[in-house]
Amino acid sequence: MSNPVKNRVVDLREHELFYPRELSWIAFNGRVLQEAADDSVPLIERLRYLGIFSNNSDEFFRVRVAEVRRLISVSSGVDREHFKDLLAAILKGIVALQKEFDRIYAQIMDELPERKIYLINERQLDEWQLAFVQHYFTEKVLPELDPILLRDGRAMPTLNDESLYLAVDIRSGESYRYAVVEVPTDRLGRFVEIPGRKGKSKQGKVFIVLDNIIRACLPQMFRGVIPVDETHAYCFKLSRDAELEIDTGITQSLMEKMEKSLKQRRRADAVRMSYDAQMPPRLLEYLTARFRFGKYDSLIAGGRYHNSKDFMDFPNVGPKYLEFKPLGPIGVPRLDQPGSIFEAIRDKDVLLYYPYHPFDYLIDLLKTAALDPQVTDIKICLYRVAKNSRVIDALVNAVDNGKRVLAVVELAARFDEQANIDWAQRLTESGIHVIFGIPGLKVHSKLLLIERREAGAVRYYSHIGTGNFNEKTARIYTDFTLLSYDQAIGRDVSNVFDFLQFNYKRPEYKQLLVSPHTSRPGITALIDREIANARAGYFARMTLKCNNLVDHELVKKLYEASEAGVRIRLIVRGMCSLLPGVKGLSENIEAISIVDRYLEHPRVYVFYNRGSPQYLISSADLMTRNLDYRVEVMAPVLDPDAQKTIQDILDQQWHDNVKSRVLDRDQTNAYVPGKKGVANIRSQESIHRYLATGKLPRYPKSRMSVPAKRRRRKPVVPPRAT
Numbered sequence: 001m002s003n004p005v006k007n008r009v010v011d012l013r014e015h016e017l018f019y020p021r022e023l024s025w026i027a028f029n030g031r032v033l034q035e036a037a038d039d040s041v042p043l044i045e046r047l048r049y050l051g052i053f054s055n056n057s058d059e060f061f062r063v064r065v066a067e068v069r070r071l072i073s074v075s076s077g078v079d080r081e082h083f084k085d086l087l088a089a090i091l092k093g094i095v096a097l098q099k100e101f102d103r104i105y106a107q108i109m110d111e112l113p114e115r116k117i118y119l120i121n122e123r124q125l126d127e128w129q130l131a132f133v134q135h136y137f138t139e140k141v142l143p144e145l146d147p148i149l150l151r152d153g154r155a156m157p158t159l160n161d162e163s164l165y166l167a168v169d170i171r172s173g174e175s176y177r178y179a180v181v182e183v184p185t186d187r188l189g190r191f192v193e194i195p196g197r198k199g200k201s202k203q204g205k206v207f208i209v210l211d212n213i214i215r216a217c218l219p220q221m222f223r224g225v226i227p228v229d230e231t232h233a234y235c236f237k238l239s240r241d242a243e244l245e246i247d248t249g250i251t252q253s254l255m256e257k258m259e260k261s262l263k264q265r266r267r268a269d270a271v272r273m274s275y276d277a278q279m280p281p282r283l284l285e286y287l288t289a290r291f292r293f294g295k296y297d298s299l300i301a302g303g304r305y306h307n308s309k310d311f312m313d314f315p316n317v318g319p320k321y322l323e324f325k326p327l328g329p330i331g332v333p334r335l336d337q338p339g340s341i342f343e344a345i346r347d348k349d350v351l352l353y354y355p356y357h358p359f360d361y362l363i364d365l366l367k368t369a370a371l372d373p374q375v376t377d378i379k380i381c382l383y384r385v386a387k388n389s390r391v392i393d394a395l396v397n398a399v400d401n402g403k404r405v406l407a408v409v410e411l412a413a414r415f416d417e418q419a420n421i422d423w424a425q426r427l428t429e430s431g432i433h434v435i436f437g438i439p440g441l442k443v444h445s446k447l448l449l450i451e452r453r454e455a456g457a458v459r460y461y462s463h464i465g466t467g468n469f470n471e472k473t474a475r476i477y478t479d480f481t482l483l484s485y486d487q488a489i490g491r492d493v494s495n496v497f498d499f500l501q502f503n504y505k506r507p508e509y510k511q512l513l514v515s516p517h518t519s520r521p522g523i524t525a526l527i528d529r530e531i532a533n534a535r536a537g538y539f540a541r542m543t544l545k546c547n548n549l550v551d552h553e554l555v556k557k558l559y560e561a562s563e564a565g566v567r568i569r570l571i572v573r574g575m576c577s578l579l580p581g582v583k584g585l586s587e588n589i590e591a592i593s594i595v596d597r598y599l600e601h602p603r604v605y606v607f608y609n610r611g612s613p614q615y616l617i618s619s620a621d622l623m624t625r626n627l628d629y630r631v632e633v634m635a636p637v638l639d640p641d642a643q644k645t646i647q648d649i650l651d652q653q654w655h656d657n658v659k660s661r662v663l664d665r666d667q668t669n670a671y672v673p674g675k676k677g678v679a680n681i682r683s684q685e686s687i688h689r690y691l692a693t694g695k696l697p698r699y700p701k702s703r704m705s706v707p708a709k710r711r712r713r714k715p716v717v718p719p720r721a722t
Contacts, residue, residue, distance in 0.1 A: 017552075017555065017556065017559070017579070017585075018552055018555060018577040018578070018579070019576065019577050019578070019579055019665070019667060020086060020089070020577070021064075021548075021550040021575045021577050022060075022064050022065075022068065022086065022090050023086075023089060023090065023093060023667075024550075024574075024575040024576050024577060024667060025060060025064060025574065025575050026060075026090065026093040026094065026097065027667035027669060028573070028574045028575060028593070029053055029056045029057060029060070029097060030097060030100075030669050031593060031595045031661055031669055032049055032052055032053045032056060032595060033049070033050075033053050033097060033100055033101060033104065034595070034661075034669060035049045035595055035596075036049035036050045036053065036101075036104050036108075037100075037104050037107075042321060042322050042323050042324060043108065043111055043112070043115060043322050044314060044316045044318070044322040044323050045322075045323055045324055045597070046104075046108055047108055047311050047314050048311055048312050048313075048314060050101065050104065050105060050108070050308055050311050051308055051309050051310060051311030051312030051313070051314070052309075052312055053097075053101060053308075054101075054307070054308035054309040054311070055309035055312060057094070057097075058162055058239055058309060061239040061271055061272040062161070062162075062239050062240060062241065062271070064090075065087070065090060065239075065271050065272065066240075066241035066271045068083055068086055068087050068090065069087070069241075069271055070241075071083045072084055072087065094300065095300070098300060098302055101308075102302065102303050105303065105308070113204075115204075115318045115319070115322060116203070116204025116205065116318060117204060117205050117207075117317060117318050118196075118203070118204060118205065118206045118207065119191075119207050119208070119209070120206060120207070120208055120212075121208070121212050121215075121304075122208070122212045122213070122215045122216035125208075125216065126197050126198060127198075128195060128197065128198035129194055129195060129197065129198075129206075130216065132194050132195055133194060133208065133213050133216050133217070134216070134217055136192065136194075136213060137213055137214070137216070137217040137220065138217075138220070140188060141184070141188065141210070141213055141214060141217075142217075142220065142221070144184040144187055144188060145181055145182075145184065145214070145221060146181070146182070147168065147179045147180070147181040147221050147222070148179060148180050148181070149177065149178075149179045149226075150177075150178045150179060150180065150286075150290065156290045156291060157180070159180070159182075159238055160182065161238060161239065161240040162237060162238075162239060162307075163182050163183075163186075163237065163307075164182070164183040164185060164211065164235060164237050164306060164307040165180050165181065165182055165183065165235070165236055165237060165238075166180065166181050166183060166211060166214060166215075166233040166234065166235060166236075167179075167180055167233065167234045167235075167236055167275075167279065167283060167287060168180065168181060168218065168221075168231060168232070168233050169231065169232045169233070169234070169280060169283050170222065170226065170228055170230075170231050171228075171229050171230040171231070172226060172227045172228065172229055173227070173229065176282070177226065178283060178286060178287075179222075181214070181221065181233075183210055183211045183214065183235075183307075184210070185210055185307070185310060188210055189210070190209055190210055190307070190310035190313075191207045191208075191209060191210075191310070191314065191315070192207065192208055192209070192210060192213060193205060193206065193207055193317075194206050194207070194208055204318075205317040205318070209305065211233075211235060211305070214233065215233050218231040218232075218233055219231055234275065234276040234278065234279040234283070235275070235276050235304065235305060235306045235307075236273060236274060236275040236276065236279070236287070236306065237273070237274050237306050237307055238272070238273055238291070239271055239272040239273075239274075240271065241271055272299075272300060273287070273288070273291065273293065273299050273300070274300045274302055274306050275287075275299070275300070275301060275302070275306075276301075276302065276303070276304050276306070277301040277302060277303070278304065324597050327355075327356070327684075327685070327688045329355070329356070329357065329358040330356050330357055330688070330691045330692050331357075331358075332350065332352070332357060332361065334347070334348070334350070335350065335361050335364075340368065340372075341361075341364055341365050341368050342368065342372070342452065342461060345461055345483050345484070345485050346485045348639060348641075349482060349483065349484045349485070349486070349637075349638070349639040349642055350482070350483040350484075351480065351481070351482055351483075351637065351639070351641075351642035351645055351646070352480070352481040352482075352483070353478065353479070353480055353481075353645075353649065353687075353691065354467065354474040354475075354477065354478065354479045354480075354481065355474055355475045355476065355477070355478065355598060356478075356687065356688055356691050357691070359471050359474035359475070362391075362463070362469070362481065363390050363391070363394060363471075365448075365450075365461075365463070365483070366378070366391060366394035366395065366398070366448075367394050367397070369394075369398060369403070369450045369452075369461075370394055370395075370397040370398035370400075370401050370403065371397075371401060372452065374452045374453050374454065375398075375403055375450055375451070375452045376403065376404060376451050376452070376453060376458070377403065377404045377405075377406070377449075377450070377451040378395065378398050378403055378404070378405045378406070378448070378449070378450055378451075379405075379406040379407075379408075379447075379448070379449040379451075379494075379497045380395065380405075380406070380407055380408070380447065380448045380449075380469065381408045381410070381443055381445050381446060381447045381448075381500075382407055382408065382409050382410065382420070382423065382469060383410045383443070383444055383446070383468050383469075384420075384468040384470050384473070385419075385423060385468065385469055385470050386470045386471040386472045386473075387419075387472070389423075389469075389470075389471065390471060391469045391470075391471070392423060392426070392427070395407060395427065395430075395432060396426075396427070396430040396432070399430055399431040399432055404433070405431075405432045405433065406432070406433045406435070406497065406501075407424075407427050407432050407433070407434050407435075408434075408435055408436070408437055408443050408497070408500050409423060409424045409427070409434055409435075409436060410436070410437060410442055410443045410444070411424070411436055424436070435500065435501060437500055437631065438499075438500065438503045438631065440629070441516065441629060441630060441631050442625075442629070442630045442631070443500060443630070443631045444619055444620070444626065444630045444631060444632050445496065445514075445619045445631050445632050445633040446463075446464065446465035446466065446467060446468060446469070446619045446633075447462075447463065447464060447465075447493055447496060447497070447633060448462070448463035448469070449461070449462055449463070449490065449493045449494060449497060450462075450463075451494075459485070459487065459490070460485075460487055460489075460490020460491065460493065460494060461483070461484075461485060461490070462482075462483070462484045462485075462486070462489050462490045462493045463481060463482070463483055464481075464482045464484070464489070464493070464512075464617065464633060464635040465479060465480065465481040465482070465617075465619070466479045466480045466481075466601060466602040466603050466604075466617055466618060466619060467479030467480075467481075467601055467602070476598055476599060477598065477599045477601040478598050478599070478600050478601055478602055478684075479601050479602050480602045480604065480617045480646070482617060482635060482637060482642070486511070486638065488510050488511050489511045489512065489635065489636075491510070492509045492510055492511050492512040492514075493512070493633075495507035495508070495509060496509075496512070496514060496631070496633065499514075499631075500631065511635070511636055512633050512634065512635055512636075513616070513618075513633070513634035513635075514631070514632070514633055514634075515620055515626060515627050515628065515629075515630050515631060515632035515633075516627070516628050516629060516630065516631070519618075519620055519626075519627050519632060519634055520553075520554075520627040520628060522634065523554070523605065523622075523627075523634070524554070524557060526542075526605070526607045526614065527542065527554075527557050527558065527561055527566075527607075528557075529607065529609065530542055530561055530566045530607055530608065530609075531560060531561050531564045531566060533566075533608075533609075533610055534561070534564040534565040534566045535564050535565070538610050539567075539608065539610075539611075540561075540564075540565065540566040540567065540608055541566065541567040541568070541569070541607075541608040541704060542561070542566060542567075542568055542569070542605070542606060542607045542608065543568075543569040543570075543571070543604075543605075543606040543650055543654075543704070544568070544569070544570050544571070544572075544604075544605050544606075544622070545570075545571040545572075545600075545602060545603065545604040545605075545650060545653070546571075546572060546573075546603045546604075546605075546621045546622050547572070547573050547574045547575075547600075547601065547603070547621045548572065548573075548574045548575040548576070548621045548622065548623050549570065549572050549575070549576045549577060549578055549621070549622045549623075550575050550576070550577040550622070550623050550624075551622050551623055551624045551627060552577065552624075554622050554627075555577055555578045558578060558586070558589065559578075559585055559586055559589075561588075562585070562586045562587060562588040562589045563584075563585070563588075565588065566588060567588050568588055568589040568590070569590055569591075569654060570589065570590070570591035570592070570663070571591075571592055571593070571594065571600075571650070571653055571654065572591060572592075572593055572663060573593055573594065573595070573599070573600045573601075574593075576591060576593075576663050576667070578591065579665040580663060580664065580665060581664060581665060582665055591662070591663035591664075592653075592654070592656070592660045592661060592662060592663060592672060593660070593661050593663050594653060594656055594659050594660050594661075594683060594684075595659060595661070596659040596682070596683075596684045597684060598684055600653075602617065603617065603618040603619065603620060603621060604616070604617055604618075604646060604650065605618065605634070606646070606647070606650065606704060608704055613643065613647070613704045614636065615636065615637040615642075615643050615646055615647075616634045616635060616636055616637065617634070617635055617637060617646075618632065618633065618634040618635070619632045619633055620632035620633070620634060645691075647704055648690060648696060649687055649690075651696075651699065651701075652681060652683045652686050652687055652690065652696070652697065652699070653683040653687075655681050655683075655697075655699040655700075656672065656681050656682060656683035657671075657672050657673070657674045657675070657678070657680060657681055658680050658681065658682040658683075659682055659683070659684070660672040660683070678699075679697065679698065681697050681699060
């Protein structure tokens with residue numbers, strides 16, 4: 001697939017060291033679209049990738065594009081022109097991706113009938129099917145519809161962000177009237193199965209989208225209200241600025257302020273309107289004028305259908321091969337033994353890697369802690385949890401069994417704010433001590449601390465993870481979890497919770513790097529150590545795996561390390577502002593991105609350290625907000641077996657030549673080329689085999705995965721100051 005941002009229009013002379021993060025995000029979503037275009041991917045999964053792409057695009061407009069619009073409005077001079085050019089480049093890239101999306105969508109629609117799956121529109125219904133659709137509309141759909149007739153002089157209705165709407169064009173004689181109606185997909189679903197054509201019992205499975213059912217029955221909505229000679233309906237949706245403005249006054253509780261801010265978000269400025277390109281110009285002009293779209297707002301013409309994120313849940317009603325072959329959960333023998341899970345953790349640190357290892361082990365730990373008479377306290381940070389959370393159930397059970405439970409709930413978890421407000425209320429009603437962290441600092445760390453009395457003393461069992469306490473995402477995101485009995489780590493975790501409760505204190509940490517206090521200086525010091533080793537003539541290397549690398553100071557530090565001779569490997573799923581492989585700047589930096597069946601979510605940072613590698617897992621990406629404006633934790637992995645597991649996983653990902661893309665200076669999304677005589681390595685599948693059997697695929701050994709030797713090379717002498 002061609003890269004729509006390669007020929008960018010932004011003048012980057014003042015930003016030549018960095019790739020714009022918004023354009024890098026567009027390149028990332030292009031990689032998602034590549035999966036939808038890949039005919040080696042099962043057909044239903046390709047359709048679901050279209051849904052993921054659409055969902056990503058929605059969030060991008062609500063967050064990134066909205067931010068650029070704000071920057072234009074508050075900037076002046078050269079900065080203002082830069083942000084205007086950036087917005088133009090964003091829209092150019094989005095339009096190119098949308099065209100590619102439409103092409104892939106049409107291709108998949110052509111392939112579905114070959115698998116006896118039909119997604120038809122209202123014009124393709126025979127009489128038998130039309131009768132079914134009309135009955136379904138009358139019984140199920142019409143009671144859920146609340147059409148709004150638009151009239152000049154009357155205020156426009158407040159439309160829900162990201163809901164799907166139909167703009168209805170009504171002709172009465174020589175005049176036209178307009179209406180809008182929300183498509184109630186949240187209550188009825190988007191895809192409705194209907195009977196096959198009459199007399200064709202072996203036709204297969206037939207579906208129609210809910211918006212086409214409404215189109216088939218449009219006149220019934222207005223029967224007896226206004227005369228209707230002809231009606232047509234065109235999909236559109238709005239994306240609003242998702243930034244929350246929270247009053248800093250003290251007259252309301254934080255929860256009340258958050259609820260008020262969420263209501264304001266529903267009335268926030270619309271930053272995008274996606275619409276059916278077949279919409280008549282007079283109707284489009286009427287809507288854009290009434291919604292007061294300005295010159296920096298985005299009007300995106302598309303196909304007949306919008307809210308394609310619904311395809312994420314498209315059912316597979318055909319053969320199993322239309323979906324990914326399941327990779328079964330892999331047990332951890334030490335945790336499957338009859339003894340207590342506390343005994344297993346005391347004996348040796350436990351490293352779990354979701355979704356390969358089951359999330360049930362964490363639930364077992366919480367349930368055991370809830371019942372164990374020696375456990376006195378449980379403390380946990382909750383950022384996002386599942387809809388029917390067994391984690392929450394276990395915490396409530398712990399209180400019922402007399403444990404003290406502290407839950408730090410982050411109310412500002414974007415797009416999960418209302419859910420977290422509801423959880424906080426339930427936890428409080430259950431007797432759990434709920435706090436909301438520190439004003440101005442999101443609590444993004446994935447911490448769990450269990451305090452247990454053993455031999456008359458309090459002992460700590462710590463959980464430090466890269467992902468949320470969420471059963472649903474643990475099945476589709478890759479993430480590391482470290483369960484440790486290391487008391488120094490436990491005391492540090494306890495200090496983090498003390499800081500969250502009593503934030504006038506500034507604790508000292510012995511093992512952890514904690515944002516906003518020590519993460520930035522800590523990670524900088526580790527890079528500086530590799531720089532010093534390289535300049536002293538030692539082999540120096542680091543491997544950094546994260547979701548996003550956009551902090552400019554760290555990018556410049558990595559450039560410095562490259563110039564000193566440090567070999568740097570980057571595995572970055574999403575945004576990357578660093579320009580790899582630039583002569584005189586980043587020649588020693590290579591970068592890849594992996595997009596496959598699971599979303600790559602861990603943050604892992606590895607430093608060679610003269611042959612004694614140091615491994616850290618973290619909740620923090622290499623972004624300014626994670627290092628300076630959130631509570632995040634980077635934890636060392638000290639167990640040699642756990643270190644080897646991490647290194648083996650990273651090596652397999654680095655040698656992935658099936659689902660890995662090269663992150664070059666232009667982010668062209670070229671696949672990592674295969675090499676003659678080298679077997680294909682699809683890392684997510686090979687890692688599953690490795691964790692199940694211990695067997696690794698064949699690839700060149702990493703310098704950090706072999707016994708360390710102090711091999712000196714010619715020192716790099718810094719230039720003399722003049």
